[in-house]
Amino acid sequence: MQTFEWLVIGAGPAGIASVGQLLDKGIPATAIAWLDPEFKVGEFGTKWRSVSSNTTVALFLKFLDFSPSFDFAACPHHYPLQSLDPQQTCSLHLAAEPLQWVTDRLCQKVNAIKGHAQRLSLKQRHWQTDLGSTTIRARNIVLAIGAEPSLLTYSSPALIPIDIALDQQRLSNHCDTNDTVAVFGASHSAIIVIRHLLAAGVKRVINFYHGALKYAMPLEDWILFDNTGLKGDTAIWARAHIDGEIPKNLTRVWSNTANIEQYLPECTKVVYAVGFKRKHLPITGLDEFSYNNKCGIIAPGLFGCGIAFPEVTTDPLGNIESKVGLWKFMNYLDKVVPLWLKYGA
Ligand SMILES: Cc1cc2nc3c(=O)[nH]c(=O)nc-3n(C[C@H](O)[C@H](O)[C@H](O)COP(=O)(O)OP(=O)(O)OC[C@H]3O[C@@H](n4cnc5c(N)ncnc54)[C@H](O)[C@@H]3O)c2cc1C
Structure with missing residues (x-):
């Protein structure tokens, strides 16, 4: 049994942003566990590598530069992404390369654990997940588990x-x-x-x-x-x-x-090509759970972000849209993580 203050599940762009934001907001690295089967930048860095992006290079660079905990300013490599026209789009693998560097960097700071959570349950005000060889307990969990094609x-x-x-x-x-x-x-x-x-x-x-x-x-x-x-x-x-x-x-x-x-x-x-649905992760006692799409709260100490739990906003004309994209995840987390810090189990 390993106990942490925070557990982030998923190491795609939303998981990377979550770990960065928790560190930026003062959570000690030793109090954070990070769980993913591969740490390869999620589906963004594996399945969609060759897809042409729908966002500009500038937004990928903003994501990389935003979190001081990413240490991206100290990165010794110069990636092809950094030489592209910031206003153009690009193949996603070009954004995945520096994100992999950030992932490796964060894995050296926090407690990175390779594995797949099968189920979550709440016991004595701690969320826990059994990984077979070990059980991880955490006061707070961030679900950044991604989505699968419908x-x-x-x-x-x-x-x-x-x-x-x-x-x-x-x-x-x-x-x-x-x-x-x-x-x-x-x-x-x-x-x-x-x-x-x-x-x-x-x-x-x-x-x-x-x-x-x-x-x-x-x-x-x-x-x-x-x-x-x-x-x-x-x-x-x-x-x-x-x-x-x-x-x-x-x-x-x-x-x-x-x-x-x-x-x-x-x-x-x-x-x-008919959309995506959140990956399944059963939660004992919360069979049909929902989340607040303005702040990501699922339950006390349980939060969601990324493509699985996007922020939903209304544009100036009244159109309602789910905000999906790396820079949007980062912006949203910057706003909601201070709330999450106060809404523990
Ligand atoms: C085709 C396509 C093109 C896109 N293009 C862009 C673009 O140009 N620009 C942009 O900003 N966004 C783009 N997006 C949107 C979005 O940024 C990506 O979908 C991104 O991958 C979402 O990040 P995520 O971290 O939420 O999920 P993912 O990248 O899917 O990562 C989720 C991670 O969680 C892990 N995980 C899941 N369940 C568990 C579990 N139970 N235990 C442990 N780990 C678990 C997975 O293994 C994975 O590593 C695109 C999306 C798609 C589908």
Whole structure:
């Protein structure tokens, strides 16, 4: 049994930001445990490495520079990210490289433990999780556990997982020129997948969508559709090829029962780009737990952040959006961690 004041579960961008923020706000490194199976910058640093970012290089650099506990100013390496035009987007692996350096640095400071929490429970005002060989107890836990792709339930055709479809190289090993591929969705990910499939030379792509494409639009001091709109290179391509001249081998159909019954049987493969859902981590006594989406509180001493527990805000026009992205996680944690310090179990 190991007991800590704080346990951060997950070492993706949100877990990295959480550890940095706890240290910045004065929690001693020895009082913090950090749990992750790999410490490889989460899904951001593993599954999505080759995806073109929807945020600018400047925001990744802001994230790296924000927390004094990251020591990024003292980093001896100069990463390719730091030489890019700050206003451009980039491949996510370029942001993952310095984040890996920050992770390794933080692992030297706090108690980094490799493992996967299967369940949480509350005993005598301490949260605890059993890792098999050891049990970790903590007065407070931050869940930064990430999300997994949502799926639809059609039994055929064969599924190409979204992480493969978002990686041009891996995708070309999963489809060929005889394939007609169904793509469900019209988000940033869906557009990248359609683009990759067309570049891979598949026979035909059938895109099942709901609603017009949305584009993020920078205004004076805020961005319309900041969290839901297409950005960067992907937006430029979509304007030219989806809202512009549709490629001959791309068919776009409204995603309703009649169209699905008509077109899906023609498809040999399918990609679902229909969003993400929080990873499952059961909590004894809290079967259907929710979180406060303005401050991340789940229960006393139990908090959530990152893509699994995003802040929900209303823009100046009244549109409600979940704020997902590295800089947004950091900004949010800077605001809510002082609250968390007072809301222990
Ligand atoms: C395709 C795609 C592109 C994106 N592009 C951008 C972008 O350009 N810019 C941007 O800012 N954001 C982007 N995002 C959004 C967001 O920044 C990423 O999703 C990011 O990975 C979320 O970070 P996270 O730390 O919340 O989750 P993750 O990166 O998923 O990390 C979660 C970590 O928690 C671990 N974990 C989960 N459960 C447990 C458990 N029970 N015990 C121990 N460890 C556990 C996982 O193994 C993982 O290491 C993108 C997202 C996607 C899906």
